[in-house]
Amino acid sequence: KRPIECLRFLFFSFTLNHKLTGDFLEPVEPDVTQHSMTETQTRLPCHYEVKEGEQVVQVTWNKILPNGDKDLIIMAHFTDGLTAFGRYSGRVKFENNVPTRNSALLILKTEVSDEGSYNCKISTFPRGNFERNINLEVWSAPISEVVPETLVEDQPHGLVATCRATGRPAPILSWDTDLQGESQFLVSGSGTVSSQFSLKPLRSMNGKKLDCLVSHPSLEKPRRISHNLVVQYPPDPSISSPFVLWQSGMEKAELMCEDKGNPEPLSITWKRKGGELPDGVSMTGKKLTFDRALRLNDSGAYECEVTNAVGTRKTTYVISVITETGTPDNMLVIIIGAAAGAAVLMLIVVVLLVRRHHRKTTKSFHWKGLILRI
Secondary structure, three states: OHHHHHHHHHHHHHHHOEEEEOEEEEOOOOOEEEEEOOOOOOOOEEEOOOOOOOEEEEEEEEEEEEOOEEEEEEEEEEEEEEEEHHOOOOEEEOOOOOOOOHHHOOOOOOOHOEEEEEEEEEEEEOOOOEEEEEEEEEEEEEEEEEEEOEOOOOOOOEEEEEEEEEEEEOOOEEEEEOOOEEEEEOOOOEEEEEEEEEEEOOHHHOOOEEEEEEOOOOOOOOEEOOOOOOOEEEOEEEEOOOOEEEOOOOOOOEEEEEOEEEEEEEEEEEOOOOOOOOEEEEEEEEEEEEEOOOOOOEEEEEEEEEEEOOEEEEEEEEEEEOOOOOEEHHHHHHHHHHHHHHHHHHHHHHHHHHHHHHHHHHHHHHHHHHHHHH
């Protein structure tokens, strides 16, 4: 082994103060920058083109620390084989089974801590050392979410939703919406960025689009986080019926109480103004159903009261049950009374006309008698 050791000594003595410029197939430039994603394999290129009569005897990869020191990662010697050092053991390897031919380095599972500057040093005989520096920037795909606030109409102007994202480098956030509001961009110490969207909530805004767009160098196009604004407001009930005429004897008559409030009702209650609900009536959710034939005394004002998490509102529907002939019972009274009144009025008019005619006849007779006596 002594001749070999002497050869190594002479070689390194020669190259100690001689850094020559050789030909690299990759990277071509002496200093390059590349990007890699966390949790993926990273390839750091280093391929030296051997000249005729030249031999690569050793390849060394180092990470250059912030203070300028070098942290030895892995080394391959043309006779002694290869060795990975310290925390890099098991995390890195040469891409080629013969590192002295192609010296590209593989980081098997890239971490944020792998970001930094790397140096590939090719030691040749007899020409000396050749180097390449690679600056590695480690990116991490953004993790993002939209966090909504609980909103009730007529609240003061304030925060309605927050879009948060964490990534390397920091993502850029924006909002895609037709809502007229204000956004504020914030950066936390942990590297998380957020955008807050504020406005005064109105019920007309419920369900409107408020999407967050996350832009990042690792994404081909902005990532869209779909979100629709949710605004709560009290019930807005209305009562309807499939029937136009409510006729006594009619079967399966019903009222329907519809509600446009948000959120969904907690309860729907039916009442009859001025008294209890008639017998033979059932309540099933939004429906008030007459389970028997309608009666004239079912007429009245029916009230639907709706309650949700925001408040309580009610509305009224008036039912007027008519007879089978098509005349409401109260209208019969009115018509009969009107007919009787008209008959009395006509009788009075006839009496007055007769008396007037009688008076005129009497005056004419007396006047004529007076003329005859003269």
